[in-house]
Amino acid sequence: MLYTLLIYQAEEEVEALSAAEEEAALAEHRKLHEVTRGNGTFVAASRLVPTGAATTVRRKDGEVRLIDGPFAETKEQLLGLYILDCASLEEATGYAKMLPSVPTGCIEVRPIMYMSDPPEKR
Amino acid sequence: MASAEAIASAQEIASALKIARPKALATLIRLLGGLDPAEDALQEALARALEVWPQRGLPDNPSAWLIQTGRNKAIDQIRRRSLESAYCRAERQLASGGPPDLDLSADALRLHLRDDLLRLVFTCCHPSLSEDLQIALTLKTIAGLSVEEIARAFLLQPRAMEQRLVRAKRRLAEERVPYEVPDARALPGRLGTVLSVVYLIFNEGYKAHRAPELVRRDLCLEALRLARLLKRLYGGEPEVGGLLALILLQHSRRDARLDGAGDIVALDEQDRGLWDRQMIVEGQALVEQALRRKQPGPYQIQAAIAALHAGPETAAATDWAQIAELYGILERYQGGPVVRLNRAVAIAKAGDLAVGLAMLDDLSGQPEMQRYHHFHAARAALLAEAGDAPAALERYEAALGLAANPAEQAYLRRRIGALRKI
Numbered sequence: 001m002l003y004t005l006l007i008y009q010a011e012e013e014v015e016a017l018s019a020a021e022e023e024a025a026l027a028e029h030r031k032l033h034e035v036t037r038g039n040g041t042f043v044a045a046s047r048l049v050p051t052g053a054a055t056t057v058r059r060k061d062g063e064v065r066l067i068d069g070p071f072a073e074t075k076e077q078l079l080g081l082y083i084l085d086c087a088s089l090e091e092a093t094g095y096a097k098m099l100p101s102v103p104t105g106c107i108e109v110r111p112i113m114y115m116s117d118p119p120e121k122r
Numbered sequence: 123m124a125s126a127e128a129i130a131s132a133q134e135i136a137s138a139l140k141i142a143r144p145k146a147l148a149t150l151i152r153l154l155g156g157l158d159p160a161e162d163a164l165q166e167a168l169a170r171a172l173e174v175w176p177q178r179g180l181p182d183n184p185s186a187w188l189i190q191t192g193r194n195k196a197i198d199q200i201r202r203r204s205l206e207s208a209y210c211r212a213e214r215q216l217a218s219g220g221p222p223d224l225d226l227s228a229d230a231l232r233l234h235l236r237d238d239l240l241r242l243v244f245t246c247c248h249p250s251l252s253e254d255l256q257i258a259l260t261l262k263t264i265a266g267l268s269v270e271e272i273a274r275a276f277l278l279q280p281r282a283m284e285q286r287l288v289r290a291k292r293r294l295a296e297e298r299v300p301y302e303v304p305d306a307r308a309l310p311g312r313l314g315t316v317l318s319v320v321y322l323i324f325n326e327g328y329k330a331h332r333a334p335e336l337v338r339r340d341l342c343l344e345a346l347r348l349a350r351l352l353k354r355l356y357g358g359e360p361e362v363g364g365l366l367a368l369i370l371l372q373h374s375r376r377d378a379r380l381d382g383a384g385d386i387v388a389l390d391e392q393d394r395g396l397w398d399r400q401m402i403v404e405g406q407a408l409v410e411q412a413l414r415r416k417q418p419g420p421y422q423i424q425a426a427i428a429a430l431h432a433g434p435e436t437a438a439a440t441d442w443a444q445i446a447e448l449y450g451i452l453e454r455y456q457g458g459p460v461v462r463l464n465r466a467v468a469i470a471k472a473g474d475l476a477v478g479l480a481m482l483d484d485l486s487g488q489p490e491m492q493r494y495h496h497f498h499a500a501r502a503a504l505l506a507e508a509g510d511a512p513a514a515l516e517r518y519e520a521a522l523g524l525a526a527n528p529a530e531q532a533y534l535r536r537r538i539g540a541l542r543k544i
Contacts, residue, residue: 015350016137047400052353052366053407055414068411069357 002043002112003092005082009105010075011050025100032098036084041095044118047080076105083112129179138175138184139168143266144351146188148238149231151301153189154196157245157263157291163192170195186231239264240303240355247316250297255290256319257326262287264351265344275326275341313356317365317421320348324369329527342373360412364422367408371428374401386533390437402432420455423448442472459491463500470504479504495524499534506541515541 017025029045036042051070058065070077079101086092089109096107130138146167150160167188181187246259258276261267267275273283293299304312327341349366356362378396381387409429412422427448430441449465462485470478482501491497502517515538522534 012141013137015347016140018133018137021133021137049400049404049407050350052350052357052363053404053411055411066414068363068415 001086001088002115003084003086003089004110004112005084005092005096005099006078006108006110007080007082007099007101007105008076008108009079009101011077011079013104014079015050028098028100032082032095035098036082036095041084041086041091043083043085045080045082048078051077079105083115129177130175132176134180135172135175138180139171140266142184142188143168144239144242144264145185145231145235146192147263147266148242149185149189149234150192150196151242152234152238153193157294159196160192161263163196164188166195167192183231189231236355237303239351241301243316243352243355244303244312245294245299245301247312247319248294248297248299249312249315250299251290251293253319253322255286255293256315257323258283258286259290260319260348261323261344265348267344271340313359313361316352317361320345320352321365321369321421323348324372328372339376342369342376345369346373360415360417361419361421363408363412364419364425367405367412367425368421368428370401370405370408371425371432374398374405374432380529383532384529385536386529388533389431390440392437394435397432402429405429405432418451420452423452423455427452440471442468446472459485459488459497460494463491463494463497467500467504470507475504475508479508493524495521495530495534497521498524499537502537511541 033042033045054068054070056067056069056071058067058071082095084092084095086095089111092109096102096109099107101107143164147160147164150163151157154160154163170191171184171188175181243260243264246263247256251259258272261272261275262269269284269287270280273280276283278286303309323341324345327339327343327345346366346369349362349369352362353366374397375389375392377398378392378394379387387393405425406429409422409425413426427445430445430448434440446465446468449461449468453461453465462481466478466481466485468478469481479501482497482504485491485497486501498517498521502514502521505511505517506514518534518538518541522531522538525531525534
């Protein structure tokens with residue numbers, strides 16, 4: 001089953017990290033990459049640009065509009081995600097626990113209902 | 123106070139305080155009715171946090187904790203200093219700093235936070251303060267740098283920087299600068315001042331080159347944080363996005379700008395593998411987002427130019443024609459010889475070498491350009507490209523005579539050496 005690990009954390013917290021803290025967090029990501037690539041569960045991973053650069057497409061007053069910024073002002077933002085091919089929820093949450101955002105943020109683990117094949121790289 | 127059983131590490135606490143500090147200060151100013159009492163109260167609260175947090179761990183909402191603690195400390199002090207009747211007066215004073223809202227719940231704080239922070243930003247960057255004072259006050263109160271840190275960054279003695287801050291606050295008091303967000307009519311101009319203060323801070327750090335000045339590079343990061351804060355507060359203003367994009371795109375090249383010996387590497391000779399791709403992607407996304415609104419401004423245009431430099435994989439693939447066009451548009455907002463100089467270079471690089479050189483000839487009458495080593499160096503580079511080595515050498519020598527920075531001098535000497543070999 002495919003699972004996605006959605007990484008939520010306050011962007012402000014990530015911005016305030018010192019270079020050493022940032023490097024430590026990246027090392028934990030590299031470790032998860034290594035483990036999941038090694039056992040074949042890795043499918044994809046991405047880090048998103050901060051929500052300040054997001055554009056929200058939404059229908060309002062009968063008109064489709066583009067709005068700068070994320071769709072909701074929340075304390076924590078979606079910063080990135082992993083897609084892993086796991087045997088069980090337990091395995092997926094095990095990988096989620098390896099992520100550096102766990103102490104202050106949270107990881108939402110959700111099975112993927114449908115995912116198309118990855119296209120050839122453009 | 124660090125103990126083996128510390129729950130929160132010093133680094134975690136430092137990061138949390140960095141985020142919480144400006145919010146707490148902004149709210150305390152409202153609650154206590156002034157910058158000075160708020161700073162005193164915050165100072166006490168910070169000291170208490172450093173005592174308590176390592177053992178008890180970070181509070182759920184660090185800024186609310188600082189506000190609560192700071193406010194209690196302020197009230198304690200008033201109590202200690204005076205009689206009960208005076209305390210009642212003080213309570214009234216506390217409330218008169220804003221709406222009588224002493225609700226310190228997280229929701230109530232969030233509700234006011236944006237306005238509190240904006241009032242603080244606009245006050246620090248008030249036009250009645252000179253640029254120096256605006257920068258110093260912004261770094262102290264919003265970025266939360268210590269006096270020593272700011273002094274070091276500006277190569278001043280801490281005492282001199284302290285005096286500068288005192289002067290800034292006195293000026294605000296003398297001019298009776300209201301603690302408020304400017305009204306809609308004044309807003310564009312006032313927001314422009316805020317943006318320019320942040321950009322000045324960035325450039326102050328960006329100018330730093332050699333190791334002794336490395337501390338100044340932290341200024342770039344502070345400017346980046348301030349620009350991000352402004353983007354959160356004023357996300358709908360395209361120029362705010364433009365400034366953030368410009369800072370990201372320029373800062374993305376920080377590791378490629380200097381070689382191993384600390385010498386400057388020209389843009390077209392930089393190792394593009396050293397550019398920070400994530401910053402570039404974010405900068406490009408912000409440029410696109412801002413330009414979509416079709417309210418161009420100088421920061422957006424400069425960011426668009428920076429994005430055109432950052433995009434291609436090789437310097438040779440740079441779209442100079444479009445860059446020249448953008449400099450032409452920038453001239454409408456920011457006249458002046460420096461933009462004209464950049465436009466002339468872009469036109470030359472786009473293929474019209476003669477036109478570019480003629481534009482520089484026109485500029486050479488300006489005393490400001492005669493004193494500007496970049497002008498002579500740019501002219502030299504175009505002359506060299508046109509095959510006029512003697513004239514190019516002469517211009518490089520002129521540039522070398524004017525360059526004050528050792529890294530820039532070394533760069534010019536290398537150019538001169540290369541030309542002599544031909």
